[in-house]
Amino acid sequence: MEITRRGFVKLTGLGAASIALSQLGFDLGPAKAYAAGLKIKGAKEVISICPFCAVCCHFIAHVKDGKVINTEGDPGYPISEGALCAKGASMLPMINSDHRLLKPLYRAPYSDRWEEKSWDWMLTRLAQRMKDTRDNDFKRYNDKGETVNRVNSMFHLGSSQMDNEECAVVHQAMRALGIVHFDHQARI
Amino acid sequence: MSKAFFIDTSRCTACRGCQVACKEWHELPATKTRQRGTHQNPVDLNPYTYKLVRFREHKVNDTVKWNFFPDQCRHCLEAPCKDVADNYVKGAVVRDEETGAIIYTELTKQLPNKAFEEMRSDCPYDIPRRHDGTGLIVKCDMCIDRVSNGLLPMCVKTCPSGAMNFGARKEMLNMANKRLAVLKREYPKAQLVDEDDVNVIYLITEKPEFYHDFVLAQGFGAITRKAALAKLVSPVKAQLRPLQNLFA
Numbered sequence: 001m002e003i004t005r006r007g008f009v010k011l012t013g014l015g016a017a018s019i020a021l022s023q024l025g026f027d028l029g030p031a032k033a034y035a036a037g038l039k040i041k042g043a044k045e046v047i048s049i050c051p052f053c054a055v056c057c058h059f060i061a062h063v064k065d066g067k068v069i070n071t072e073g074d075p076g077y078p079i080s081e082g083a084l085c086a087k088g089a090s091m092l093p094m095i096n097s098d099h100r101l102l103k104p105l106y107r108a109p110y111s112d113r114w115e116e117k118s119w120d121w122m123l124t125r126l127a128q129r130m131k132d133t134r135d136n137d138f139k140r141y142n143d144k145g146e147t148v149n150r151v152n153s154m155f156h157l158g159s160s161q162m163d164n165e166e167c168a169v170v171h172q173a174m175r176a177l178g179i180v181h182f183d184h185q186a187r188i
Numbered sequence: 189m190s191k192a193f194f195i196d197t198s199r200c201t202a203c204r205g206c207q208v209a210c211k212e213w214h215e216l217p218a219t220k221t222r223q224r225g226t227h228q229n230p231v232d233l234n235p236y237t238y239k240l241v242r243f244r245e246h247k248v249n250d251t252v253k254w255n256f257f258p259d260q261c262r263h264c265l266e267a268p269c270k271d272v273a274d275n276y277v278k279g280a281v282v283r284d285e286e287t288g289a290i291i292y293t294e295l296t297k298q299l300p301n302k303a304f305e306e307m308r309s310d311c312p313y314d315i316p317r318r319h320d321g322t323g324l325i326v327k328c329d330m331c332i333d334r335v336s337n338g339l340l341p342m343c344v345k346t347c348p349s350g351a352m353n354f355g356a357r358k359e360m361l362n363m364a365n366k367r368l369a370v371l372k373r374e375y376p377k378a379q380l381v382d383e384d385d386v387n388v389i390y391l392i393t394e395k396p397e398f399y400h401d402f403v404l405a406q407g408f409g410a411i412t413r414k415a416a417l418a419k420l421v422s423p424v425k426a427q428l429r430p431l432q433n434l435f436a
Contacts, residue, residue, distance in 0.1 A: 038337045070213070072345055083348035089209040 040070050047074055050088040054160035055079055057088050061095070068095045130154070134177050151178040158184040190288035191335065192357040193344070193388040194364045195258060197399070198371055198378075200351040202227065202241050202256035206343035210239040213331060213342040233259065235319040238328045239343055242400045255392075257399040258343070258351065261315045261328035262386035263290050268310040276303040280325075288357070288387045289330035292316070296325035312382075312405030357387060364389050 043062035050057045058077035062070040071091040075082035084091075094100070104122040105114040117125075137153040156174045158167060174182065211218075216236040221229050228243040242257040267290045273281035280295040299307075301318075304325055308316045315327045331341035335354075339345070344354040353363060364380050368391060371378040375393035382405050383389045396403035 038333050038339075041337070072209070072213075072342065080348060082345060084205055084209065084346050085348055086204040086208045089205045089212060089346050092212045 040064075043069060047076075048091075049161075050084065050091060051094075051161065052087040056161060057084055059084060059088060059091055061091070068092065071095070130177070138178055149178055150180045152180070154179050155181040155183070158182065160185055190357040190387065191330070191354065192288070192360040193260075193263075193341075194353040194355075194360040194367075194391070195388060196351050196353070196364075196367055196391045197255065197257060198351075198367075198375075198391060198393050199349045200241070200256040200258055201349050202243060203348065204241045205346040205348060206258050206352055207237070207239050207241050209342040209346035210328070211237065213334075214238065214329075233315065233317055233327075235317045235324070235326050238326065244399055246398050253394060253398060255394055255399045257390075257392075257403065259313075259400060259402075260343070260388060261290065261330075262313055262382070262388040262405075263288060263328075263330060264312070264386050266385070268312065269307040269316055272303060272307045272310050273299060276300065281307075284330075284332060284336075287330060287332065287335055289332050289335070291329055291332060292325050292327060294324070297323040299323075299325065313402045360389060364391055367391060 040062040043064045046061045046063055047058050048061050050059055057080040058074035059071050060074045061068045062072075073080060073082035073084045073088070080088075103116045104119060106117045106122065106125075107114050133153055134151050137151050139148055139150055139152070142148045154177070156170070156179050158170065162170065171182070216238075219230050219234055219236050221231065224231065226243050228241070230237055230240070233240050239258065239260045242259050243254070244257070245252055245254045247253075265288070267281070267283065270281040270283060270290060273296070277295050277298045280293060280299050282291050282293060283289070284291055296304075304316065304318045307325065308314065316325050317327065318325050331339070331343075334341060340354055344352040346352075353360060355363075361383060364383065368378055368380055371391070371393055377395060378391065378393045381390040381392060381396070381403060385405065390403065392399055392403065
């Protein structure tokens with residue numbers, strides 16, 4: 001290394017300054033300690049989707065030792081470009097909260113408590129209830145004798161997270177049951 | 189090079205993404221609040237809330253003006269809180285030379301309560317808060333862990349409207365002045381707030397008091413800040429404290 005006179009002066013000056021600081025008893029450790037660890041360093045990045053509204057913002061989940069330790073916007077998602085609103089910014093507790101349900105809960109008619117059930121049991125039960133309701137309430141004709149082929153006792157609420165094609169399939173399935181009451185959860 | 193925020197309140201929609209993202213990054217718990225007839229929640233900064241979107245509305249000529257102010261530490265170029273802390277415990281409050289961030293360290297636990305009260309009343313923006321249990325004094329840390337690793341502060345990363353900006357101080361000043369020139373045409377009262385003294389530069393389009401009581405620092409300029417604060421700000425704060433406690 002070639003040391004110019006100027007550089008040499010700078011070097012010795014720096015040396016002298018460091019000695020002076022340590023002699024004065026300044027501990028430079030704590031001043032730098034705050035910036036030392038970045039908690040997401042070395043974490044695996046997994047992209048997921050905010051479930052709240054129709055924008056479907058992508059977010060990055062940082063995973064360490066099998067646990068999500070941070071979530072933040074995904075700059076690669078062209079609509080939000082890494083931004084998130086208050087709901088999207090709160091994905092971390094959505095995942096890690098004690099209040100999060102991990103299994104379907106069932107409350108029997110007139111019961112005052114919830115029971116844990118398997119998805120199989122729950123889906124079979126839902127399908128059975130839907131079929132029973134449809135079979136009981138299906139009307140071929142209205143009071144005037146006109147053909148209507150409808151069920152008035154069921155209602156379908158769509159999700160803002162569904163794309164056009166999914167909506168078309170669900171719509172047809174509901175129409176096949178005779179359901180005529182539809183609405184859409186645009187934003188909750 | 190020194191870093192700065194540019195906070196363009198004219199773009200803020202008060203979604204509070206910044207407030208939530210800040211809380212999540214710093215792993216701070218929720219605070220219990222109640223409905224007080226405003227969307228501002230919680231009522232004030234607290235040991236678990238370093239960033240707070242303030243809401244304030246005024247009626248002017250039968251038109252309601254509703255202003256939002258994403259409040260946080262301004263990271264003063266000459267921080268009065270650091271001056272106070274240095275008199276008691278060296279290293280409790282430090283200034284990060286690279287970014288200009290004013291950082292409260294673990295050593296703030298050692299500061300006597302008298303020092304904390306002095307820090308809070310000397311802060312031109314009423315920012316420092318003390319955690320009763322641990323004694324830690326806290327506020328925005330500019331996400332120094334993120335920034336020193338080349339990432340944006342969480343509030344800026346999250347902001348969906350472009351209100352929150354972060355970068356080299358020079359660039360932020362440039363951006364702020366350009367935006368001010370545009371907004372001046374429609375909002376004659378538009379101004380940058382204390383841009384020569386702080387690293388968090390706010391742009392407001394209405395009178396400061398239409399946003400929050402501590403938008404402008406009192407006492408920058410002719411008289412020294414400390415002297416001015418002692419005379420001007422403290423009585424104001426003294427009057428406001430009971431009010432804030434009432435709503436807390």
